[in-house]
Amino acid sequence: MSDRRSEESSGDEPSSSSISDEVWEQFLQDTEREIRKSAPKEPSARAREVTERLKGQQGQPAGWRTGPAWQEMNGRAARRRRVWAVVGIPLAIAVAVVAMRPSLIPGDPFGSSGTRAGTDAAVKELPAETTAPTAPPSAVAPDTPTLAHPFAGSPALRWADGAAGIVLPKATALGAVPRERVELALQQTRKLLVDANLNPDVIAGGTPGAALSVLDPKQPDVIGNLKTSLRSPSKTHNPLFLFSRFDPKEVKQAGKIVKVRGRITFAKGKYHGVAIHADYTFVYPVVRADATGDGSTEVTRTIVRRVMDAELPDPARYQVTSGRLTLLHYDEDAGNSACGIHDGYLHPQFPSQALALDPSESATPSGQPVDPYDRSRDIGKEQACNKVSRT
Known part of the structure; x- marks a missing residue:
C-alpha cells in the first residue's frame, strides 16, 4: 500500500x-x-x-x-x-x-400458522363427531374475540362452519324399511336443523318456514304451538325451544359463520319407521346492533345446544303425512343469554356492559357455573339458569 x-x-x-x-x-x-x-x-x-x-x-x-x-x-x-x-x-x-410476522411468507416455512387462537383459517378442523363425548373440550388459551376473529379463545374455533358441521351418516336399510326412506328421514332432519339454527333470516328474528315445512301438519298441536310461539312468545310457547333467534334491534351476527358440532344417528322407530336422534351445539358470535364495525367493536358469543328426537313413521300403518317428520321430543340449553325473558329472542351478555334489559323481566344467572361447550352432559328444559364458565 x-x-x-x-x-x-x-x-x-x-x-x-x-x-x-x-x-x-x-x-x-x-x-x-x-x-x-x-x-x-x-x-x-x-x-x-x-x-x-x-x-x-x-x-x-x-x-x-x-x-x-x-x-x-x-x-x-x-x-x-x-x-x-x-x-x-x-x-x-x-x-x-x-x-x-413470519406467517406473511407463503407456505409459512417457520411453522407459525395457528399459533394465535384467533387465526381462524390456519387452525386445523376437528374430525366429525361420531360418538357421544365423555368430557368437555380441553381448555383453550384465552383470547379476545374480534370481528376479524370472532371465535378467538373458543373451542369452537376448530369446529365446522355452518351446515358443513351437520354430517349425515350413511343411510342403510332397517329391516323392512328401505335405505331410501332412511335417507329421506336424514335429509328432512338436516333441513330442519339448518333452517332453524343457521338461516341468517331466522337468526335475525325471521320465520323458519323451511323448518316448519318438514314437520307433519297432522301431528296434534305441534305445528299450531310452534306458530303460536313465533307469533306471541311466552313462557309456555317459546320459539327458542326449537329455533335460534336474536332481536335485530339488539344484536346482529359478527360475520356470516356459525360454528357447529354434533351428530345424527338413526334406528328402527317405535312407529315402524325411521327414528332420528340429533344432538348439536351452535356457537353464534354477535355484536350490538348499533356497532360501527371499527376496531373497538365488542364481540360476544352465545352457545346453543339442541337435542331432538323425531321419526318418519310408516304411512301404511299410521295416519301421517308421507315424507314429513313427527317431532317427538326436543330440548335446548343456551349459554350466555339472559334468563327469565320470554320474548322469543336470545339475549347475549357482553363482557363490558350488559344490554339494557328490564330487571323485572330477567333473572340473574346463578348456581355452579357450567361449560356450554360440554357436550358430554345431559340437558333439559327445566334446568336452572346457571352461570357459564366460558363463552
Whole structure:
C-alpha cells in the first residue's frame, strides 16, 4: 500500500491518472470483500523493481497504474454498491417485517400458522363427531374475540362452519324399511336443523318456514304451538325451544359463520319407521346492533345446544303425512343469554356492559357455573339458569 501511494504522489505522473487516498481505500475494501477472486495479485519483487525504474521516465503509457482494467473494475464495484443501496434497504425492511410476522411468507416455512387462537383459517378442523363425548373440550388459551376473529379463545374455533358441521351418516336399510326412506328421514332432519339454527333470516328474528315445512301438519298441536310461539312468545310457547333467534334491534351476527358440532344417528322407530336422534351445539358470535364495525367493536358469543328426537313413521300403518317428520321430543340449553325473558329472542351478555334489559323481566344467572361447550352432559328444559364458565 505504501508503494502504491508513493507512486501516485510522484510529480512525474499525469494529473489525469491520479487517484485519491479515499478512492484507493474504498477500492481495496471492495475488491477484498466483493471481488476477491478477480482482484489482481500483489506485484512481485521484479515488478516493483521495474516500476521503480520507470518512475523517472517520461511518456509512460496511459493507464499503467490507473489503466482501463482498474477503472473498469472500480466502476463495477461502484455499481455493485449502488445496487445494494437500492435493493439492500427494501430487503432489510422486508427481513425485519418477516421477523415480526413470519406467517406473511407463503407456505409459512417457520411453522407459525395457528399459533394465535384467533387465526381462524390456519387452525386445523376437528374430525366429525361420531360418538357421544365423555368430557368437555380441553381448555383453550384465552383470547379476545374480534370481528376479524370472532371465535378467538373458543373451542369452537376448530369446529365446522355452518351446515358443513351437520354430517349425515350413511343411510342403510332397517329391516323392512328401505335405505331410501332412511335417507329421506336424514335429509328432512338436516333441513330442519339448518333452517332453524343457521338461516341468517331466522337468526335475525325471521320465520323458519323451511323448518316448519318438514314437520307433519297432522301431528296434534305441534305445528299450531310452534306458530303460536313465533307469533306471541311466552313462557309456555317459546320459539327458542326449537329455533335460534336474536332481536335485530339488539344484536346482529359478527360475520356470516356459525360454528357447529354434533351428530345424527338413526334406528328402527317405535312407529315402524325411521327414528332420528340429533344432538348439536351452535356457537353464534354477535355484536350490538348499533356497532360501527371499527376496531373497538365488542364481540360476544352465545352457545346453543339442541337435542331432538323425531321419526318418519310408516304411512301404511299410521295416519301421517308421507315424507314429513313427527317431532317427538326436543330440548335446548343456551349459554350466555339472559334468563327469565320470554320474548322469543336470545339475549347475549357482553363482557363490558350488559344490554339494557328490564330487571323485572330477567333473572340473574346463578348456581355452579357450567361449560356450554360440554357436550358430554345431559340437558333439559327445566334446568336452572346457571352461570357459564366460558363463552
